[in-house]
Amino acid sequence: MDLSTVLLASLAGSIAAPFIVARTGAVGGVIAAALPAALFAYFFAQIGAVGAAPIIDVVPWVPSLGIDLTFRLDGFSLLFALLITGIGTLVTLYASSYMSEKPPFARAQFLFYILMFMTAMLATVAADNLVSLFVFWEMTSLLSFLLVGFQSEDAKARKAALQSLLVTASGGLALLGGIILIGIEAGTFSLAAITANPAPVLESPLLPAIVACVLIGAFTKSAQFPFHFWLPNAMKAPTPASAYLHSATMVKLGVYLLARLDPVFAGAPWVGATLVAFGGLTMLIAAVQALRAIELKAVLAYSTVASLGTLVMLIGLDGPVSSVAVVGFILAHALYKATLFFCAGIVIHATHETRLRALGGLAKLLPLTAAATLLASFSMAGLPPFIGFISKEYLFEAKLESSLDTIAVLIGVLVNAVMVAVAGVLALRPFFGRAKKPFEVEHGERPGMTLGPLLLAVVGVTFGLVPSLVSYALITPAAIAIYGAPFEVSFKLWHGFTPMLALSGLVVALGATLAWFWDPIHLALRRRRAFDEVFLDRGYDLVLGRTLALARSSTKVLQNGDLRVYAAVVSASVTGLLAYGLLVGEGPLLPAVAGEPVRPYLLVVCALIVAGCVVAAAVPSLVTAIVAVGLSGYGLALVFLLNGGPDLALTQFSVETLFVVIVMAVLLKLPIVAKSSRTPRERLFDATVSGLFAAGVLVATLWIAAKPFNPELTEYFAVTSVPEGFGRNVVNVILVDFRALDTFGEIAVVAFAALGAWALLRTGSSTKRTGKEV
């Protein structure tokens, strides 16, 4: 089966699933989980093939712009695909049990978002074309928004959802800019082609701009400093979504992209140094915040931010070992962090208590959850024989082998010690610690909810004990895919007595000490309010607040509801732009006007138009003014008619007629002779603005007329209209055939504008609500 077919099936299944879930009870979740499970089986079956060569499926999309839907499955994509579908299966099962008290509609809606997210995520990691990757990337941002704000009756959830969307989507815009620059420089959007030949991008003078744009995109998505604040806030999402999107998969997309582009950026050492700096800073901030966090999920969120920082730092380091470390850590982290989130969800679901320090003594009530948490936190702490241990050994090896070893190792030891402490506190406190008050467990452990964490935790041990299970099948192809060249990968548990082992020992010792003194450290750090100013989302609030204030004040000035101000602003801006163009542009202010024989009948028509304008501006009676404006309009239509534009003339005639009919309806409500509300000064201003506007338009028109007319388009349409459009009226053929999509857009605009006017004119309400106006 082609990759595109598989993705299409995933999309179809995700759309069908909510209808099944809404109509079935507890079984619905199991049926829905069949979709990710089947996809997992498909990707699992591809392991052998991908090890030999990437699977490629080309689907054309917009060939004229070099955009296609080429899907390419190599080792790194496959690792992500397996994580997405594997954890996706467990999340679906978990969520349908977690949400079983919710009404069927909410349940179906939630699973729909989760499955759609899975599809978008699969497409993102399988996309080879950067533009299509961006499209799927943004789809994941949108679904994240919907999931964070899922409890939409909660104002905090809505705020967090908006924040995550604003941060990731504005980063996405930067990323799009970076992608377009890359495409211009490389001449292709294909990731495989760009990484195979990085020279055009590396040697481009635009490289700093490209790097800045891509990094902003990746940092916002993967919650790196200074955008780290949105991820902990996104914990307002229901726990299954947190486990899936905000820990195991989506937030790793930034890391994914950086790793993908690493073969290109490795040629510029300063990019790697930047990544190490931002990754390191993120790790430190997240470590401090993890120690300060109160809520169970917030602690997990900050430890996720620290892990993402670690990954960014690893990508910034040079040497092939860092590729192995990145891949190993992605796998290990997804396994243990998803487990911990699942378990946190079970605890919160059962006790309705979200604060870490309030929990205790739950091992008796939730024994399976306790076991899974214990296993996962051992892996997180990097204890042997868990996969977390192996990945941490590689982490330190990559740091020691790189050219930035001192600072990287120092930050690594500090932050990992905090992670050990967090792991210890998370595993011991809620389950084996003393409870402040005895807990009533509302509902015990449900099979749907305990299956996921137990399975993942056991997988974490198994991979640690028998690393050969993943070493050749997953780790090696994935590491080679991001390193860009084949090399020997050894992913095993025991490396002998190495500096890495010593560092691991140091980290565990430090972490154990931290865990022992958790309470005093936690309280002391909490008291330091200064951290809140620096580490939380104050900067975001400031930027958002200023933007909204600017919007409000500019609206107050430019759109104050007075039509005269609107007209003045529009004509003044147009005049200003015209004047700028005329003054700055080359040549004299006025073009040489070619002599043309004067056509007397045109003069008569023009006199009619001018007379209409003067009368409209001068008379106090509105009815007379309308008739005068109509006179100008008919005059203009006559000009069109006399110059060979019958379609335009016909339209103008009809519009003028309808204009009078419509305005009459409004005028019937107004006094026939209105006393002018404008002071002489205001009228002088109006006259000046309109006079300058008219002068500007006149000069611009003269220039347009002076330029030699390019007949290319006219000739093209004249020649092709009959054979290709089967019509002799070129104007109409252009409207309905050559440029039909434009026309379709225009009628849509007409429809929406009319809909707006229609809604505003609801009988009886307009005069009351707007008061003095109308």
Added chain:
Amino acid sequence: MRSLILTAMARIFFAIMLAGSVWVLLRGHNEPGGGFIGGLVGAAGFATLALAAGVETARRALVLHPVVLMGAGLAIAFVSGVPGIVTDASFLTHQWGSLAGVKLGTTIVFDLGVYMVVVGGVLSFMFRLYEEDAA
């Protein structure tokens, strides 16, 4: 203020203008005309009827609600582009065939959609304006 002459003539004007608008719509591909102009003329016809015989009469003559007409027009214009996707892999590439010696294309369907949007759009708020006036 009802004018006897206008009221008496309105239905005749209305019929002539509506027929004229359809004629303008149909001839558009080869002679001056088309959906936009036809739609404007048609809307003017209904406006005449509304002015002379009241909005209720005009609404009954239109049968459909103007907003519905507008939406239907958009939908029809959209549908006219679908055969292009099926045959030529490009939306709104019009298809031509001949029926009993007369050449027919999906362009006329598209133009009909434009016509309906213009008529519906103009009338949707114009009827309201005149209704408010009566109230």
